[in-house]
Amino acid sequence: MGLFVQSISKRRIAAAAFLASSAILAGCQQGSGPNLGIGAQNAEPAAEAIRESELRAYCPPVSLREGTAYFRTYERGAEGDDSKIIYQASIDDVTRACKYQGTPSITVAVAGRIVPGPSGRVGTITMPIRIAAMRGDEVIYSQLFKHQVSISDTAGATQFLFTDPDIAIPGGIDRGVQLFVGYDEGPYDTP
Incomplete structure (x- = not known):
């Protein structure tokens, strides 16, 4: 029975990880969602636009x-x-x-x-x-x-x-x- 519980726990962790990564990817594609710091290094403060x-x-x-x-x-x-x-x-x-x-x-x-x-x-x-x-x-x-x-x-x-x-x-x-x-x-x- 212990092996079966470990197998279910691993599946739940894998499923949770899959759902979390799917949500993050969906948010990235739509331009919304949580900001996890991805691309934050490239962000620059708004400046006067040059035409x-x-x-x-x-x-x-x-x-x-x-x-x-x-x-x-x-x-x-x-x-x-x-x-x-x-x-x-x-x-x-x-x-x-x-x-x-x-x-x-x-x-x-x-x-x-x-x-x-x-x-x-x-x-x-x-x-x-x-x-x-x-x-x-x-x-x-x-x-x-x-x-x-x-x-x-x-x-x-x-x-x-x-x-x-x-x-x-x-x-x-x-x-x-x-x-x-x-x-x-x-x-x-x-x-």
Whole structure:
């Protein structure tokens, strides 16, 4: 009799397991049912939907003007003397992103590094970074920023990242718009 009871118990367990797995599979196929964590790792929080038209829309490239990718500062009165360089900064990469929802705008990002010179010292330095947009020969946006970077070590390079967000382009973003980035020693009150 003990063998018979064990056989019935095994059948009941097998039947219960079969019914449970059938219910789970049915729930998965219908998109409802218990969530047992299957696929939970792939779930991402809801974000702003990007429309196909935005993916296909034109976003003007950003360029460095010749001679504006590097910037040096010297000790006072020693301009041009390489032994008196405080630091040399360079722009290594530039990129942009266009936003078309609401008011069309562009965000420009600049990445670079600062290398201390023979007269280098720790502290905060200010770099003059200009972002400009042109349509043909017309300047439609120009801003000169005083971007500050903290230098904590003179033994190596310090990386920096600068972003100019939400640049409004009069007349909208089209193929006639060109973006430029570079160091510009000013003056700061000029376009």
